[in-house]
Amino acid sequence: MSRRSKVVAIGGALLIAASSISGVFASSHREAPLIAGDPNADNTDLYTFVSPDDPTKLTIIANYIPLQQPAGGPNFHPFDDSVRYRIHIDNNGDAKDDVSYTFRFKTHQKSGKGGVSSFLYNNGPMTTVNDADWLVPQTFSVQRSKAGKTTTLGASMRTVPANVGPRSTPDYASLAETGIHGLSNGGQVYAGPRDDAFFVDLGSIFDLAGLRPLNPFHLLPLGAEDGVDGVAGYNTASIVLQIPISEVRKSAGQPVVGVWASAERQKIRRAMKNGQYAWSGPWTQVSRLANPLINEVVIPRHLKDYWNTQAPAQDAQFLKYYEAPEVSALENYLYGAPGGPTGHPGGVLDEIDQTGRTDLSLILLKGVPGVNALSDKPVLADMLRVNTAIVPNPNGASYHPILGLPASTPPSRLGVLDGDLAGFPNGRRLIDDVTDIELRAFAQGYGPILPAAGFNLPNKT
Numbered sequence: 055m056s057r058r059s060k061v062v063a064i065g066g067a068l069l070i071a072a073s074s075i076s077g078v079f080a081s082s083h084r085e086a087p088l089i090a091g092d093p094n095a096d097n098t099d100l101y102t103f104v105s106p107d108d109p110t111k112l113t114i115i116a117n118y119i120p121l122q123q124p125a126g127g128p129n130f131h132p133f134d135d136s137v138r139y140r141i142h143i144d145n146n147g148d149a150k151d152d153v154s155y156t157f158r159f160k161t162h163q164k165s166g167k168g169g170v171s172s173f174l175y176n177n178g179p180m181t182t183v184n185d186a187d188w189l190v191p192q193t194f195s196v197q198r199s200k201a202g203k204t205t206t207l208g209a210s211m212r213t214v215p216a217n218v219g220p221r222s223t224p225d226y227a228s229l230a231e232t233g234i235h236g237l238s239n240g241g242q243v244y245a246g247p248r249d250d251a252f253f254v255d256l257g258s259i260f261d262l263a264g265l266r267p268l269n270p271f272h273l274l275p276l277g278a279e280d281g282v283d284g285v286a287g288y289n290t291a292s293i294v295l296q297i298p299i300s301e302v303r304k305s306a307g308q309p310v311v312g313v314w315a316s317a318e319r320q321k322i323r324r325a326m327k328n329g330q331y332a333w334s335g336p337w338t339q340v341s342r343l344a345n346p347l348i349n350e351v352v353i354p355r356h357l358k359d360y361w362n363t364q365a366p367a368q369d370a371q372f373l374k375y376y377e378a379p380e381v382s383a384l385e386n387y388l389y390g391a392p393g394g395p396t397g398h399p400g401g402v403l404d405e406i407d408q409t410g411r412t413d414l415s416l417i418l419l420k421g422v423p424g425v426n427a428l429s430d431k432p433v434l435a436d437m438l439r440v441n442t443a444i445v446p447n448p449n450g451a452s453y454h455p456i457l458g459l460p461a462s463t464p465p466s467r468l469g470v471l472d473g474d475l476a477g478f479p480n481g482r483r484l485i486d487d488v489t490d491i492e493l494r495a496f497a498q499g500y501g502p503i504l505p506a507a508g509f510n511l512p513n514k515t
Contacts, residue, residue, distance in 0.1 A: 093119050094134035095317035097343035098290050099252055102313045102438050102481040105296060106450040111241070112302060112442060114141055114295045115484075116315035116343075122247065122289040128175055130216035131247065132192050133159040133291055136333045137317050141295060144312040144437060145304040147429030149367035151199070153302045157245065157293055159194045159213070176215070176222050182232040183212035191215070194245055196237060196295075207237040214246025241297040248292045251484055256284035263384050271402045273388045299442045310421065310428045312437030313481075314344035314366055339363055344438045345418050345479070346488045351381050352418075366435035369419060373434060376415045381496045383408045404514040406497050413511055414495060417479055422509070425470065426480045440481030450483060452476035454507050468494075473503040 090096070101115040118139065122131040133139070139157040144150060166172025166189060178187040195209040214233035217226045234244050258264040258281070262274065269276040303309050321335040341362050343349075352375050353361045361372065383396075386406050390397030394405035419434040421427035426439040446452045451465035454473040467487040469477025471494060478486040494500065500511040 092319075092340065093121075095137045095319060095340050096120055097315050097317060097341045098250070099346065100313065100315050100343045100438055100482065101484060102440050103450075103476065103483045104299070104440065104442055104444070104446055104481070106446045106448050108296075109445045110299055111296050112299050112311070112440070114297070114313060114315075116141055116293045116295075117248075117250070117290040118293070118317065119291040120250070120288075121285060122250075122291070124217060124247075124287065124289055125219075126216070127218065128173055130175065130218075131289065131291060132161060132190070133157075133194070133213065133245065135159050135161055136331070137319060138337055139293060140316045140318065141293070142314050142316065143302045144366075144428065144435075145302060145308065145310075147312075147432040149312065149365070149369070149433040149435030149437060152304075153198065153200045155207075155295060155297075156197045156199070157194055158197075159192055159245075161190060161192045164189045164191070175218060179221065180215055180218075180223055181225065181229060183214055183229070184232070188215050196243055198239065198301075200301075205238075207239050207241070208235055208243060211235040211243070211245075214244070216247055237297075239298060239301060241295065241301075243296070244292065244294040246292065247289045250285045250288050250290040252285060253281070253283050253487075253489070255281045257282060263388055265389075268389060268402075271389050271400055273398050273401070275400055303442050306443070309443035310426050310439055310441045312344075312366075312421075312428055312435065312439045314342055314437050316343075317341040339365070342366075344436045346482070347492055348418070348436050352376060352379055354380070366437055367433055369436050370434040373415060373419070376418060377411045378409045379411060379414060379496055381493075382406045382411065382498075385493075385497050403497060406514065413498070413500075417495065422470075422479070424508075425475065438482055439479070441475075444475050444480060446476040450476060450485070454503070456507055457503070468501075471501050471504065473507070 097118055098120040099117040103113055105111040105113045119131050141155045142151050143153040145152045166174060166177055172189055174189060176187045176189055180188050192213040193210050194213055196207045198205045198207050212233065214230050217223050223229055233246050234242055236242055255266060258266050264272060266279040266281050269278050302311050316339050318337040318339050320333040321338050324332045326332055349358055349361050353372060385403055386394065386396040386408060389403045390401040390405060391403055392399050392401060416422060419436065420432050421439045426441045428439060444452050447461045449464055451463060452475050453459045453463060454475055457473045465477060465485055466472035466474040467485055468491055469486045470480055471491055477483055478488050478491055482488060498512045498514040500513050502513060504511050505513060
């Protein structure tokens with residue numbers, strides 16, 4: 055595989071091709087009050103998919119540190135040396151770690167020209183991650199924990215520096231390629247800044263849940279507009295891990311795995327006289343992420359920080375928010391068609407069930423039988439479940455046989471809703487329009503394909 059195809063496979067550089075109605079939420083950008091004040095530990099997005107370039111591998115992309123201004127000198131936005139970044143995998147349905155990967159970072163301070171301490175990020179043009187002109191290089195390690203044993207898969211690997219500008223990083227694409235590192239388990243890893251792939255209309259959605267293309271049908275109508283990408287031009291910090299599927303699944307006969315990412319800090323922070331902070335004490339989870347939008351719009355504000363501290367195995371306590379979601383009630387109230395209990399004269403949506411939404415708890419907390427359920431009696435848990443036995447075509451798609459589509463059919467941004475079983479909620483690819491998918495699910499608009507394939511799901515819109 056060429057270096058460039060590796061970047062496409064694990065570099066996390068692709069943009070989501072969003073439709074005008076999609077992406078009105080951020081997956082998990084500054085979604086809880088406390089974590090909004092600790093961006094270095096803030097999970098923003100998680101992607102998990104069987105690698106189209108090598109179906110024996112699983113690719114996981116965990117993003118942190120939201121809404122980074124690329125022109126953020128002189129310090130830019132490195133990973134935090136005091137945070138423990140982690141990726142977790144469950145392969146038996148108990149929502150506990152069977153395999154986990156821990157990433158630790160260390161920032162190094164170097165002198166400038168002639169040994170003089172410099173305010174600059176770099177002394178000259180940087181062409182590789184090992185360039186001597188990078189004055190604040192960052193290294194990282196990857197450790198795997200499995201069956202009670204911890205193994206270092208890679209150490210002293212360089213992250214990718216910021217894209218400083220045309221003088222400092224004249225060929226950033228080539229520079230970023232040098233940040234792909236091999237691991238001792240046959241996998242690969244990348245850590246560094248990437249353009250945020252998520253499409254989010256922050257300005258509209260938090261203005262009383264406005265969806266610009268549906269503005270005329272809102273309770274407080276405005277003229278229709280295309281969605282606006284509120285994070286366009288912003289970066290995020292990506293950890294991209296490609297690992298052998300055989301390392302994480304239970305067996306070929308039990309191919310589904312559940313994935314989530316987290317960030318941890320030590321409990322005690324002391325301000326030192328030298329201006330630095332010293333951390334000590336036990337580690338505690340301060341952020342987590344699996345399925346998109348859960349803490350953003352399913353969990354109510356007063357529980358968001360608490361939710362971030364909980365393990366997926368404890369998610370049964372939040373079941374009522376999945377089965378009576380506020381989003382569905384808002385869709386009814388703001389966009390519901392006349393004649394419904396909460397509709398209004400300008401609305402267009404069919405009345406949506408606001409309670410008893412076992413369809414949502416099945417998809418988001420259990421997994422769909424025949425697609426990505428981990429077991430017959432799974433623990434209720436927010437995990438991004440992916441069936442590693444559903445092998446994508448080289449273009450990344452895998453359509454349901456009832457559709458009779460040729461293997462060359464490109465992947466659908468609607469994933470499983472459109473019959474493309476390699477897409478969300480069976481994992482999540484970079485092209486999956488998860489916001490559109492979840493908005494349709496909240497509105498019980500699952501489309502015609504899933505019922506035809508034997509899934510008992512409504513199609514109200």
